[in-house]
Amino acid sequence: MSYFEFLSQYSDRIVSGTFITMALTVLAALLAVAIAVAAGLIRMAPNFAVRGVAMVYIEIFRGTSLLVQLYWIFFVLPLFGITLEKFTAGFVAVGMNLGAYGAELVRGAILSVPKGQWEAALALNMSPAKRMRRVILPQAVLIMLPSWGNLLIELLKGTALVALISVADLMFQVKQINGTTFMSAEAFGTALIIYYVLARFMITPFMRWLERFMMRKMGRA
Amino acid sequence: MFDWRWDFTFEILPRLIVATGNTLLAAGLGYAIAVVLGLVLALAQRTPFRPLTMAVREAVEFVRSTPLVLQIFFVFYVGPQFGIRLSPWTAGMIAIGLHYAAYLSEVYRGGLECVPKGQWEAAKSLNLSMPRTYFRVILPQALPPSLAGMGNYLVGIFKDTPMLSVIGVAELMHTANAIGSETYRFLEPFTLVGIIFLCISLPTAAAVRFFEAWVRRKLGLS
Numbered sequence: 288m289s290y291f292e293f294l295s296q297y298s299d300r301i302v303s304g305t306f307i308t309m310a311l312t313v314l315a316a317l318l319a320v321a322i323a324v325a326a327g328l329i330r331m332a333p334n335f336a337v338r339g340v341a342m343v344y345i346e347i348f349r350g351t352s353l354l355v356q357l358y359w360i361f362f363v364l365p366l367f368g369i370t371l372e373k374f375t376a377g378f379v380a381v382g383m384n385l386g387a388y389g390a391e392l393v394r395g396a397i398l399s400v401p402k403g404q405w406e407a408a409l410a411l412n413m414s415p416a417k418r419m420r421r422v423i424l425p426q427a428v429l430i431m432l433p434s435w436g437n438l439l440i441e442l443l444k445g446t447a448l449v450a451l452i453s454v455a456d457l458m459f460q461v462k463q464i465n466g467t468t469f470m471s472a473e474a475f476g477t478a479l480i481i482y483y484v485l486a487r488f489m490i491t492p493f494m495r496w497l498e499r500f501m502m503r504k505m506g507r508a
Numbered sequence: 509m510f511d512w513r514w515d516f517t518f519e520i521l522p523r524l525i526v527a528t529g530n531t532l533l534a535a536g537l538g539y540a541i542a543v544v545l546g547l548v549l550a551l552a553q554r555t556p557f558r559p560l561t562m563a564v565r566e567a568v569e570f571v572r573s574t575p576l577v578l579q580i581f582f583v584f585y586v587g588p589q590f591g592i593r594l595s596p597w598t599a600g601m602i603a604i605g606l607h608y609a610a611y612l613s614e615v616y617r618g619g620l621e622c623v624p625k626g627q628w629e630a631a632k633s634l635n636l637s638m639p640r641t642y643f644r645v646i647l648p649q650a651l652p653p654s655l656a657g658m659g660n661y662l663v664g665i666f667k668d669t670p671m672l673s674v675i676g677v678a679e680l681m682h683t684a685n686a687i688g689s690e691t692y693r694f695l696e697p698f699t700l701v702g703i704i705f706l707c708i709s710l711p712t713a714a715a716v717r718f719f720e721a722w723v724r725r726k727l728g729l730s
Binding site for chain 2: 356
């Protein structure tokens, strides 16, 4: 079977897998951003106990593998009475894992906002919440956006693991195709190229655009 | 519902500890490949031969932005299609070594770019050969600043070894899975795997941070 025959026969499965991968990436990214901001801010709380909660979360999710977390959420969590559907379990695991990495980015970015900005906000008698929201966070976002680009590529790569709990993403589809046709180079090669295109020609340009957009918003373009 | 069985825990613990040895071995071997190959990839990007430089650059970018688990499958299954049969261990080590070599080459590249231009000029004016310039002048200065990044990827490679279970390398995750399917109990094996990972990666990460601070102090960077 030539490569063109291969593509014409299996393209719809590959395309549907690609869409699932993209959906997983978007959902996991939204979850990761939400968790990162929340955990990053809680990690800097003045109260030690509150700070500890975020620290434990971050250390657990950064200290173990994504695959271990995925299996744990999918196989063990039901024993505690929380049963997640496999698609949900997939993006929740990826989002929680990358959210822990993102939390450190958020914290680092907030800490690297110049001290004068904090003092100026204080001098203007802003409440801590308002200071964070109107002065510190917007500048922190600008600082951390480039690192988020890398993190989102890691996230896209992470979604490939959900194939192992049989979510029908791109990875899963090519694994199935490989199982029936034994055309490994074609099946896995195509998937590699699709992942590369998603990372290099969708996520990276999107993040560049977002960086420029934020710069303009902040009047620094 | 939730019932943790201690007798079962102690029954499976020896098997998991043996598997932990395999995990550490896989991480160590993969890292050894990555450290050497990464340096080759970084140096290849500095040759004056443009096509090679660009090809390596693009290849590194490709490996870095595609999933490791897919690369593992690719290496393991594509070989036999062309008559090259690789054992799970060999295929796994090639895949994970290559993946992290791409990451480490970026770390080395950063280190190499940190070496001041004057060092190159001085080596040139002393009429040192290219290999001598690299081995005696440039690399000794480029590697110490790279050490922190290298340490982070050591922890990273350790955390990525469970992916080798997909092609049947008998590491920790694979063993936990096997126990789960033999006994229909997933709570203990998977939780223990998580705990074992934490017990190894947290101290290692702390050691890496400590080492990084030490190197920075030694180099007078902070």
